[in-house]
Amino acid sequence: MARRQYPFHLIEPRWQDRWLAGQTFRAFNPGESIPADHPFGLRHNLAGRTPSADELPPKFYILDMFPYPSGAGLHVGHPEGYTATDILARYRRAQGRHVLHPMGWDAFGLPAEQYAIKTGQHPRVTTTANIANFTRQIRSLGFSYDWSREVDTTDPGYFRWTQWIFLQLYEAWFNPATRRAEPVSTIPYPADCDTEARRRAYRDARRLAYVAEAPVNWCPALGTVLANEEVVDGKSEVGGFPVVRKPMRQWMLRITAYADRLLEDLGLIDWSDSLKEMQRNWIGRSEGAEVDFQLDGHAAKVRVFTTRPDTLFGATYMVLSPEHRLVAEITTPSQRAEVERYQQFAAGRSDLERTELAKDKTGVWTGAHAINPVNGARIPVWIADYVLASYGTGAIMAVPAHDERDLAFARTFHLPVVQVVQPPHKGTPWEGFCDEGTAVNSSGPGISLDGLPTADAKRQVTAWLEGKGLGQRTVNFKLRDWLFSRQRYWGEPFPIVWKTDPATGERHHEAIELGSLPLMPPELDDYKPTEDGQPPLARATAWLELPDGALRETNTMPQWAGSCWYYLRYLDARNGGAFASGDAERYWMTGRPGVGPGPEPASGVDLYVGGTEHAVLHLLYARFWHKVLFDLGHVSTPEPFHKLVNQGLILGEDGQKMSKSRGNVVNPDDVLREYGADAFRLYEMFMGPLSETKPWNTQGVEGVYRFLGRVWRLFVDEASEVEFEQACAADPAHATAHLERVRLAPSVGDVPATPAQLKALHACIRKVTDDLEHMRFNTAISAMMMFVNEALPWPTKPSGVLASFIQLLAPFSPHLAEDLWERLHRHVGRPAPSLSYAPWPTFDPALLVEDAYDMPVQVNGKLRDVLRVPNEATQADIEAAAMASAKARPFFEGKTIRKVVVVPRRTVNIVAN
């Protein structure tokens, strides 16, 4: 190990202990008393008082995506985002904002349960140990979290409210008239709902949390169903086990009701375009029309969805999904055997096979025909698995001339292809042309689209269909309802019981009493599913069966449940009577118009930082729950997260993704031991822009570590440090106490700053402040390096200049900053105020102005000279100076000067030829 640059190993734990003991970073809810000696209170004249929301400074809620506390411990990727948010939290605190910066644990999840299945150890035990390890690691990095608000999704005091929110969804429906969630009591019933049982069935079919028999992704190896999003290439996202489709009774959440609002409200929030685009694609809104086709020789009609009703005249066949309910009815006897064989083939094909063989079209003719409503054409009806049962109506009209998939199918089975769209550019072949053009060959009895541009043709044919009662304008979404139940032990039990109607024998579900929450999971000896495939909770018969004969729901909620709302629990984490008090929720989520520096307090979380892996699922689910809570009056903003930033991935030193198997994983504990938390934090920010993917480089850590060593040497007296080191060597047990032997250098003192010193400082203040506002941490650090490189040789070092510099450094490397801050104040005989709450330095532009500036001289756009130009020089002066330049002259002499472009304070360009 190289020589230690400065005693970070003594400094860092000391300040971490002090911050924890003094609750330095505690945030105060409206109505909470602020201790008389708390630095936040002292800064804002609120010490010993109990301020209301109006009396507290404007809020800043800065949130990290909380981790799953895995057995592997923290990874260098975690602290990247955490460091960025911590720097901003400390910066905003210094600016006078009331910062909410919490941390917690997303602790339900599969690994602890699988470990329990293997070893019989209760997941609680594993989880507690892992949380302890994560806590130790995160604390060793010196983040300014308010630990009094720590949450743990597996804590009954937490999941009580997860269950409570589920019941809010359960007891609500989406009223299409008002476009929002309302209590189920407002559901209007149709006249035929004349019995309580019918009303119940009607009501249960409209709840935001409902039960459906649905084909699900069953993973036999994990013994559970998975959401579509948790299945990747036909395998489970966790573990990579095979997944099969299987119909099962499942709890679903009606997120599709919110599809439009989830889409529209992206306009309210400050997320990257790429992230918004991912959400838009996932929601997958598409406008089109539903059209009814009469089946030839049957009473039934087939309804199709199309985004191109303008191509209706080009429909030469129809395709139903193999699972379509009309298939059995319309199949002719001669085709029956083949159709049934195909249905079996399609059902047995896994998603993986469907995807891999996507381009090879398969299908079978049913023997039936349908009538095209616009021209009366009799077209064959096929089934094929390229038509999905779960999208649109599960049936399509095929227009092979203008749809790639239909064309491939038509070519395979030699079906006719009829042009109905003329491409806008001559020479573009019409066959397979899928864009917009002009309608052709599109006339029938009572309607003609010929000559109309696609958009007009769509409008006209849709209006015609609507007039005839043959179809209507429709919007479809790719987004599906959220499959919300899992067959696991280590998750929130559903607060639901099943009852049997003694008269009819029919089963129905009911919510348990709100007052009986939390519903605890039962204790088990064995965490596997039961022999007959029931979830593990079914093993606990005493828990399962209630005295009145009712049975508990045995599914549990997915891991997303706890992470859907944790940002709300932080607002008031210990509240036993509500998920958060209304006052706390309003204060932290809406703030009030800002005073002082920094952005206006945002509607929702001011800044949320986390990985891209949650770009769709977590963020969509959380937005959905938040909107339901908003509709029901439990929260006051339509969106949970105002500004969202994705941190980039950190790769191994070899440029590959870090993984155990590659052996390129960097353990933060090792880095901390050798270089300390301050250097670690600084390096993670110095590597490059936060959002970029970048490789780890241990030598890069040494670079910033050396910088911190230079900062240390900027302040301390070398001789005293030698004494300190000798004392430590002689008496290592009291190393911390020996720190007192370190004195600051005699060159540091209360002396007036020179103009050059002030200029160096204020340039640094300006750059660091501006960069922090834009989250450009790497360039802020380089500005501080430049300051230190310039300040090291100063013969005298004014304490005021050094103090301001420490403040700039503090958000990045807070331990060293605190230590030097304290020493500096002691050195000049003044008491040290709390660094964490010291007002952020402001720069004085007057100190940065010079009386002249460097002016590049270009000839024909090429740099030829740099002139020193006085500020008051006119354009003519500058031009004259440039023309007189000895270095530039040879490049235009003898040529005709065409033009001289003078851009004051930028450049002068002489154009000559």
Place this chain on the structure above:
RNA sequence: GCCGCCGUGGUGAAAUGGCAGACACAGGGGACUUAAAAUCCCCUUUCCGCGAGGAAGUGCGGGUUCGAGUCCCGCCGGCGGCACCA
């Protein structure tokens, strides 16, 4: 295939349309040292030149502009997302 992002020295990277390569890492040279480590100083885009200096240069090809790493069009390469969604 579609959508999005990104291509700058040996490496990580800087650069409101105005001096490309700040700040670091690595490398080379030097000071200090009995020696090493640590520290400090100098050099370090490429090519030509002893030098002063010159030429080229931000994935490739065009364009706009007095001036393009930056803006526009077309390619090539990488990363991420979606993927039979009618």
